[in-house]
Amino acid sequence: MKPEIAKLGYISLVSADLEKSLVFFRDIIGLEETEEKDGVHYLRAWGDFQHHTLSIQQGDRGHVKHIGWRTKTKEDVAAFGKLLEEQGIAVDQVDAWKTPGIGESISFQVPSGHTFNLYFDVKRPPVDEHRRSVLKNQTYKSWAKGISPRRLDHVNLHTSAESSATYSFMEEVLGFKMREYLISDEGNVLAGWMSVTQLVHDVALVSRPETPTKARLHHISYWLDDSQDILRAADILREHHFEFVGPGKHAISQALYLYVTDPGSGCRVELFTGSYLIFEPDWQPVEWTESERSFGNTYWGDSISKKELVKETIEAL
Amino acid sequence: MKPEIAKLGYISLVSADLEKSLVFFRDIIGLEETEEKDGVHYLRAWGDFQHHTLSIQQGDRGHVKHIGWRTKTKEDVAAFGKLLEEQGIAVDQVDAWKTPGIGESISFQVPSGHTFNLYFDVKRPPVDEHRRSVLKNQTYKSWAKGISPRRLDHVNLHTSAESSATYSFMEEVLGFKMREYLISDEGNVLAGWMSVTQLVHDVALVSRPETPTKARLHHISYWLDDSQDILRAADILREHHFEFVGPGKHAISQALYLYVTDPGSGCRVELFTGSYLIFEPDWQPVEWTESERSFGNTYWGDSISKKELVKETIEAL
Amino acid sequence: MKPEIAKLGYISLVSADLEKSLVFFRDIIGLEETEEKDGVHYLRAWGDFQHHTLSIQQGDRGHVKHIGWRTKTKEDVAAFGKLLEEQGIAVDQVDAWKTPGIGESISFQVPSGHTFNLYFDVKRPPVDEHRRSVLKNQTYKSWAKGISPRRLDHVNLHTSAESSATYSFMEEVLGFKMREYLISDEGNVLAGWMSVTQLVHDVALVSRPETPTKARLHHISYWLDDSQDILRAADILREHHFEFVGPGKHAISQALYLYVTDPGSGCRVELFTGSYLIFEPDWQPVEWTESERSFGNTYWGDSISKKELVKETIEAL
Amino acid sequence: MKPEIAKLGYISLVSADLEKSLVFFRDIIGLEETEEKDGVHYLRAWGDFQHHTLSIQQGDRGHVKHIGWRTKTKEDVAAFGKLLEEQGIAVDQVDAWKTPGIGESISFQVPSGHTFNLYFDVKRPPVDEHRRSVLKNQTYKSWAKGISPRRLDHVNLHTSAESSATYSFMEEVLGFKMREYLISDEGNVLAGWMSVTQLVHDVALVSRPETPTKARLHHISYWLDDSQDILRAADILREHHFEFVGPGKHAISQALYLYVTDPGSGCRVELFTGSYLIFEPDWQPVEWTESERSFGNTYWGDSISKKELVKETIEAL
Incomplete structure (x- = not known):
């Protein structure tokens, strides 16, 4: 097995x-x-x-x-x-x-x-009394400070590696299931949204032959429960002089997004909600063509396609 | 009096x-x-x-x-x-x-x-039983169809008329109070948000010397109660193949917005929520300089400054 | 296997x-x-x-x-x-x-x-053009009418059958994982929230020795994406003269709820959002004692513990 | 004048x-x-x-x-x-x-x-740089801590004074306009929602002949912009061990509410959003009969009618 x-x-x-x-x-x-x-x-x-x-x-x-x-x-x-x-x-x-x-x-x-x-093995440290949630099924009190997302959601990786070998490895060796993907007119996968969970993606892998180093990170993503939490995040970020992209909605994954960058590391964070879950055991990956890339990225809202801001990635090696 | x-x-x-x-x-x-x-x-x-x-x-x-x-x-x-x-x-x-x-x-x-x-005089027609709200203080059932805004909010007018006479007339003859305004480096009012109510504006009047006819309309606006209603509106509009600008938040008026155009008349509708009320009897109009125009228009979100889409106006005469 | x-x-x-x-x-x-x-x-x-x-x-x-x-x-x-x-x-x-x-x-x-x-085998019928979503990863246009939930979420079953054999069967034969459960002072499981997916529960099974027939249904549940959708549902239901319980939040499962009953069948529907996902492969079921039952059921809001309305169940055989 | x-x-x-x-x-x-x-x-x-x-x-x-x-x-x-x-x-x-x-x-x-x-005269103190909003039309940064309401909304007063003289004084001498009211079967005003602004009420005055002292306060109210802010407030309050009533929606005023009491003073605070504005100069006060009191108070949600918790008032003299 x-x-x-x-x-x-x-x-x-x-x-x-x-x-x-x-x-x-x-x-x-x-x-x-x-x-x-x-x-x-x-x-x-x-x-x-x-x-x-x-x-x-x-x-x-x-x-x-x-x-x-x-x-x-x-x-x-x-x-x-x-x-x-x-x-x-x-x-x-x-x-x-x-x-x-x-x-x-x-x-x-x-x-x-x-x-x-x-x-596999993990330690679960006890939480300080004053930060611990009154809920037995929740780690900390929510809404203690700042934007306050619920949990880590996914990572988005860029690579200049050859496309087909990369995606095959992810699926065949590591067991990720392709959920949605973007395909070039020549039939190469340009981006794949893959998961081992019932999320649409635990990892998105984007083929970027032009990228300066082989392995890069576009963003890590934290989940918030409600759409309005993303709007509240926008208010908080502006009050602290941050530039960001969003709010907007992806067609691919159906998620509401806002992208903001850590000024220390250059690591972009996607604040993320909405999306859908995949329970079907025989899910057919949703295919998006190159001509649908812009629609797939931005169903509506502040566009990630047009902004220089979102083209930056950091090294991941 | x-x-x-x-x-x-x-x-x-x-x-x-x-x-x-x-x-x-x-x-x-x-x-x-x-x-x-x-x-x-x-x-x-x-x-x-x-x-x-x-x-x-x-x-x-x-x-x-x-x-x-x-x-x-x-x-x-x-x-x-x-x-x-x-x-x-x-x-x-x-x-x-x-x-x-x-x-x-x-x-x-x-x-x-x-x-x-x-x-002043108005008639208030009775509402059909099946459309009437069960609430005595509400006209129709809410959420019956489509985006379902609560009420008319304001109009946004453009004019090529000389600026100072126009704003003076609105204030001195018609009694509108200036709530926020945008001023050019030469000291001319470029846009004024004015109201007779406690809203920030019942009417915005924008000075556009370059406009092809003197009196034009940029948009009419309907109010929704919650921020999420604007996001739901975006979903509904995309499902029916509409292009739009937004969601985004104005710094001027602090309102969440989405602009979409009636394909029949060319009349733009702003779906609108948030904003603030002015109860102070001695409100000092908030001044925004020309260099703050872009920030004033788009605090965050899909920008109304950059889009050709929002430059169109229809004649209002 | x-x-x-x-x-x-x-x-x-x-x-x-x-x-x-x-x-x-x-x-x-x-x-x-x-x-x-x-x-x-x-x-x-x-x-x-x-x-x-x-x-x-x-x-x-x-x-x-x-x-x-x-x-x-x-x-x-x-x-x-x-x-x-x-x-x-x-x-x-x-x-x-x-x-x-x-x-x-x-x-x-x-x-x-x-x-x-x-x-296992299913047929997926094509959707009429005018009802089909413009999104490739979504079946119908959302928000077409009424409350408009996204998807089926779970069922809540009541039974007078002996408790321990029942829960054992669900776990050992059918492969459900216990996620949260309520236990009596004598050590009997009174209610179990179980899933085969990463939801907290696909099925809740409640032990009710006093129930008139052995197998009963308390509710089926449909999922909505946002908390405000539950409040909008409340407005829609009242406008159509429905009684309901909620909105409120469960401590168990952390979900926002509203319960309303189909007047034709007597089948209760729980409108449901929030909650959390379980990705940990070694999840330790969360135990709630009898004295915590009320808190577990109603973290805040309109209480399901106190209402006769929610005690009704329909036969499920 | x-x-x-x-x-x-x-x-x-x-x-x-x-x-x-x-x-x-x-x-x-x-x-x-x-x-x-x-x-x-x-x-x-x-x-x-x-x-x-x-x-x-x-x-x-x-x-x-x-x-x-x-x-x-x-x-x-x-x-x-x-x-x-x-x-x-x-x-x-x-x-x-x-x-x-x-x-x-x-x-x-x-x-x-x-x-x-x-x-009338007021002083407007400058705000510390680090707490000041980046918005010129807003005092502090929003969402800095806790529930974070936008502004004071209204007060709710209870009195054992004779009803008709009291309401007459408020309207005729102080100039409050009656917007909605509750009337007994004998024709006495039991509660009046009155305003000098376009809010449904700046003050609600409730006739309570049985109250131990003449002048009492039921609650003060702060406004939040969105319905979800009330749900977030509920989470914050529970995490800090507060009991409260709500969320629920009043039919009278159409507002979403949550009531929580300051443990130091006993002063109840209503967290409040929704409601409607009255722009009509000839508004006809909305009349609610004694039999409609419960519906008027609680359109849906956690009921303020049934809870001992909300019967408490503090002295206001």
Whole structure:
């Protein structure tokens, strides 16, 4: 039986200006800090159930170190290691708890050039009394500060790697299901929205042959429950002098979006709600042609197609 | 004592394609029809209390015939007539009920070139049982069809008339209070948001020396109660193949907006919510400089500054 | 390998007054009709992807005939048949397309007394041009009429059957995962919220030893995207003279709710949004004690604990 | 010409536990503090334009000292003084700036027993850079903390005074217009919703012959822009262990409500949105009969009619 990924776990981010990044993610976005260790800050949203969904540390330049994914079982970690080595992919073993909250894991580069970590074991730290939700099924009190999203949703990766091998690997080796995709007139996949969960995407992978380095990150995304939360986010961001793109609605994924960039790391955050869930076991991926790209990206609202602002990506290697 | 205007009453609109306009205003916007008489359709929103807030009839070209304003008292109609004639302005007497629901009125041209009708007496027709709200303080059931705004909010007029005389007339003769305004580096008012009510504006008047005819209409506006209603409106419009500008938020007036154009008349409709009320009797008009125009127009969201779409106006004479 | 259920499929409902039920579900709730065959009406929401999520037909009394569940693979249907027979449960084979849109299925009674149908094959009928969404990933235009929910969410079943055998069967034979549960001081499960999907529940099963017949239905639930949609639903329902319970928020599942009853069948519908998704593969079910039942049911808002209105259930056999 | 009141100004509140009240109003409700002087804290919402809309100080028991109303002109203050004395009502002159931000005023008791202060002159203190809105037409940044309402809306007063004289005084002497009212089968006004603005009510006055002292306060109300803001408020309140009534919708005034009580003073706060504006100069007050009282109070949602919680009032003298 093939090993399986259960969910997106966390993003390990390096910032060129840690203080700015912490103000952005803690005070403006409104994430909670689980702990700080060896200069790395571990953050999560009020409805995230694991140790952290984002880590940030100081570095020379803003970039993503790796992206963590939790497997379905403990055995899946080793099974993925074996499977990847059979594919000729170098796999590193990472000691348990080296990353706080994360047990034994394996680390490797996907063909798109991004580093993924796979793990199963996790620690769930207790929450301080004054920050803990009165709800047993919720981690922190909601609405404590800033925009206050519920949980990590997905990542959007760009790559200059050859398209078909990359998407095949994601589907065949890692088990992602293609949910929606954009196809060129020549029949190449230009972008794929893929998931192991019932979300439309845990990861979007965009083919960008022209990108300066192979593996890049376009954005990470946090989920909010209601459309109006996105409008409230816009107010909060403007009051703190942020530029952003949105609000608008994607046709692809049907999600309401707002994109804003962490001034410390250059990492873009998509505030995200709406969208739909896929329960059908035989889902037929929705195909969008090149001529539908603009409509697919912007069903209505402030357009992500036309803005220079959204073309920037940060390195993810 | 000076006569006073109480409120914006209605817009009398001519459409080059009446059928298209009726589909737009009745099915998409979701206005109710009070009555049809002599080919003129009288419409209003579910929370409008008067006979109609919009009339539409077939004509050669889309344009606004006149804009109706209700006075505070019956005596104010004649008093305004006298006052206007003292200003050298030609005043026509209009027979009561010539416009269904509207009593005796006077008609005249403001310096901006727009025709205003002033009236006090109104008829309030009974509402059909199946369309009547169960609420005693509400006219029709809400949410019966389409976007379903609550009530008429304001009009936005463009003019090539000389700026200072026009704004002075609005304030000194008609009693509008300037609430916010945009001023050129030379000290000319470029746009004024004015009201007789506690809204920021019942009328916005924009100085456009370059406009092809003197008196034009940029949009009429209907109010919705909640921000999400604007997002729902965007969904409804796209499903029916409409292009639009928005959603976005004005800095001036703090309102959430979406602009869409009636394909029959070319009349633009602003779907509008948020904003603020002015209760202070000594309100100091908020001044915005030319360099702040773009910020003033678009605090965030889909920009009205950059779109050709919103530059179009229809004749209002 | 054990067969698996992928998702809740549909509810087959019998109404004592079909006309009333159709007005309720089509005009007030705002479901679309896929087809009518042999006096049975097949309905679904604008975001449902399958043939129907609700069928209604005339009968002597309002009751649920059976509840359909789609399996993960075609082979799972037969595999479940075998598994159930091994458990000593009688299994009926149902011919393909006997129920429009639904292929070969098996029918059986779960220990709670409810009849479940398991199927995999489905037909996806084309949608009329004028009702079809402009979005490729959405079935119908949203907001066409009434409350307009997105999709079927879950069912809530009551039973007088012995508690522990019932919950064990759901988990061990059918593969439902317990997500949250309510436990008596004596250690009996009083209610369980269980899912095969990442929703908190596809089915809630409530132990009611005092219930007049063994298998009953408390409600079926349709999902709306935004909290405000529930408030808009309240307005629509009152304008049409419906009594209801809500809006309120459950602590268990964190969902915003409104309960209203179809006057034809007596079937209660929960309009539902908010809640959370479970991606953790080792989710620890959240336990609520008897003393927390009221808090668990009503975190805030119009209380379902105190209302006679919500105690009514209809037969489900 | 009769003097006129322009608007509700502020409530002067005494708390039995100042610290609790400050936590409630500053951190939970989210009001901003303009200044603290002589132990009195002056607060306002982010969209209030005047010095303060609420003052709180320590005292032996929670009660309202007086309610401030701003007049339309400076001359109106003296003119009201004269008018009141002609009615045989004792009028006190209050020195300018004795209450910070408030100029010369007069103080008197209305027949209902409540003390009103009338003033025109105000001071508008500058706002700290880091709390000031980037919007020129808004006082503070919105959404800085807690529930974050926009502005003071209205007060709801209870009295055991004889009904008809009380309502007559409010209308004839103070110039309030009756907008909606509840009438007993014997023809006595039981409650009146009255305004000098275009709101349905700046003050509601409820006749309660059984009340222990003559003049009492049921609630003060702050306005929020969107319905969802009320639901977010409910979440915030529960997370901080507050009991409350709502959300629900009044038929009278059409407003969405949530009632929560300051644990320091016992002063109830209504969080309020929706409702409608009255622009018609000849508005006919909407009459509700005794049998419609429950429907009038609770159109839907958590009922204010049935809850002991909302029967409590505090003294207002």
